Amino acid sequence: QFLTKFIHPIIMSRSATSAAKSKQQQQRQQQQQQQDMLNQQRLMDQMQQIQALSQSVIKKKANEQTFSFEYLGIPSITRGKIIEIFNEIRCIIIMGPDSRAQKIATACVEKLNICKQYEKIGSSEFFSIYKIGSVLTCSHGMGLSSVCLFLNELLRIMNISKNNNFELIRVGSSGGVGVEGGTIVISTDALDPITMKPEWTYYSCGHQIKQECIFNPQIYKRLYAISKAKKFKVEYGKTVSAETYYEAQARLDGALCQYSENDKKQYLQTLHKNGVRNFEMEGTVVSGICTRNNIKCAMIAVSYLNRLKEDTVSKKYTQQEIKGWMDNVIEVLLQYIYQFVLKK
Numbered sequence: 001q002f003l004t005k006f007i008h009p010i011i012m013s014r015s016a017t018s019a020a021k022s023k024q025q026q027q028r029q030q031q032q033q034q035q036d037m038l039n040q041q042r043l044m045d046q047m048q049q050i051q052a053l054s055q056s057v058i059k060k061k062a063n064e065q066t067f068s069f070e071y072l073g074i075p076s077i078t079r080g081k082i083i084e085i086f087n088e089i090r091c092i093i094i095m096g097p098d099s100r101a102q103k104i105a106t107a108c109v110e111k112l113n114i115c116k117q118y119e120k121i122g123s124s125e126f127f128s129i130y131k132i133g134s135v136l137t138c139s140h141g142m143g144l145s146s147v148c149l150f151l152n153e154l155l156r157i158m159n160i161s162k163n164n165n166f167e168l169i170r171v172g173s174s175g176g177v178g179v180e181g182g183t184i185v186i187s188t189d190a191l192d193p194i195t196m197k198p199e200w201t202y203y204s205c206g207h208q209i210k211q212e213c214i215f216n217p218q219i220y221k222r223l224y225a226i227s228k229a230k231k232f233k234v235e236y237g238k239t240v241s242a243e244t245y246y247e248a249q250a251r252l253d254g255a256l257c258q259y260s261e262n263d264k265k266q267y268l269q270t271l272h273k274n275g276v277r278n279f280e281m282e283g284t285v286v287s288g289i290c291t292r293n294n295i296k297c298a299m300i301a302v303s304y305l306n307r308l309k310e311d312t313v314s315k316k317y318t319q320q321e322i323k324g325w326m327d328n329v330i331e332v333l334l335q336y337i338y339q340f341v342l343k344k
Contacts, residue, residue: 067160069153073124079160085121086161090134091341092154093333094147094286095171098128098139104171104330105130105137112338129154135337140282144243147282148202151289167219167296169336170286171329174239174278175249176303177271181317182325184232184332186224187215187239187299188275190283193248196274200241200288213287219298226335232328237277239299241284249279251311268308278303302329 063080095101105118114133121129127150128139140150158166176183189198190213198213220236227234246254250264283299290297302325305313313322 067157069122069157071124071126071149072129072153072157073122073127082157082161085131086157087163088134089131089136089158089161089163089166090344091337092136092138092166092168093171093337094138094140094150094168096140096142096173096282100171100326101128101130101137101139104333105132107330107334108132108135108137108337111334112342114342126150135341143281144241144285148285148289151286155289155293155295164294167216167298168286168290169219169223169297169333170282170299170301171333172280172282172299172301173326174280174301174303176278176306177237177240177268177276178308179235179237179277179303179306180233181303181305181314182233182321182328183303184227184234184329185237185239185278185301185303186220186227186234187278187283187301188220188236189213189215189238190287190299191238191240191276192284193240193242196240198238198287200284202288211288212291213284214291215287215298216296219296220300222340223298223300223332223336226332226339227328230328230331230335232332235277238275239283239301240271240276240279242279242281245281249307253311265308272308279307300329300332302326 063078063083065079066076067079067082068075069077093101093104095104108114109116109118109132114135118137119131121131126141126146130137138150138154140147158164174185176185179185190200191197192199192201195201200211200213202209202211224234224236240249242248245251247256247258250259250267251257252261252264278301280299280301286299287297289295304322304325305311
């Protein structure tokens with residue numbers, strides 16, 4: 001009892017001291033852990049700042065990269081400028097002559113009030129591009145090779161601009177097959193003139209390549225509905241895309257005509273029975289390139305004559321009437337842009 005009386009307080013004192021030391025040690029460990037976490041967070045923040053700075057520098061350098069599009073008349077343009085100009089585009093309207101592209105650009109300004117004035121992009125002797133807000137109107141020249149060159153350069157620009165949210169419509173003039181002058185033909189298919197299938201045949205590195213051609217049904221049905229609502233003469237039809245103006249379209253008034261009137265009639269009647277309603281010279285390339293690049297596209301063209309009856313535009317129509325036919329197509333386009341591009 002005597003020993004217990006004196007030893008017990010000593011043990012209790014040592015135990016308390018040990019507990020206090022243990023608590024202090026735990027506190028120091030907790031403080032060290034908190035400090036380690038703070039240091040780790042600071043390090044992570046610094047790494048993120050360095051990464052953000054690196055990305056900013058990389059992005060700046062990327063945007064400063066320059067490109068040249070010789071045939072579009074754009075000798076030098078930076079990636080940043082391409083993005084600034086083309087990223088907002090939602091609809092591209094393409095056609096043969098520059099005068100028509102400029103006319104539609106003017107109409108977009110004056111009738112649709114898209115912007116105060118259009119902007120001409122590039123200075124080319126071959127092609128033209130006009131920008132009206134989120135719309136481009138472009139001249140691609142005449143024929144498969146010309147439109148192929150044009151689309152290769154323009155769609156490369158669209159790819160650089162990181163814009164895949166647009167649609168493309170070709171506006172054309174055409175020779176009708178079983179439809180009278182002034183009829184608007186909305187193409188359902190662009191046909192290869194040999195296989196009579198919706199495909200574009202081209203050659204690369206010594207090989208023949210066939211590319212499927214698909215027009216977007218939603219777009220061409222909308223164009224048809226607008227034409228009907230405006231009470232214009234309009235038909236759906238397949239379109240044969242010819243490589244040449246005279247021989248491939250069975251005209252008898254060219255310099256190299258090696259077929260008879262009977263050959264021509266049989267050919268044109270066969271086309272008509274198979275649903276063909278017009279000839280033109282760009283459709284398979286336009287549809288093929290757009291299909292390959294997952295771009296929604298369509299084609300609308302006015303017929304200037306019925307090839308089952310004649311090879312040239314009938315003299316019974318006045319120049320004012322003939323001019324009015326393309327004006328009808330432009331009116332349909334403007335309504336389409338107003339309803340389905342600007343109001344998206």
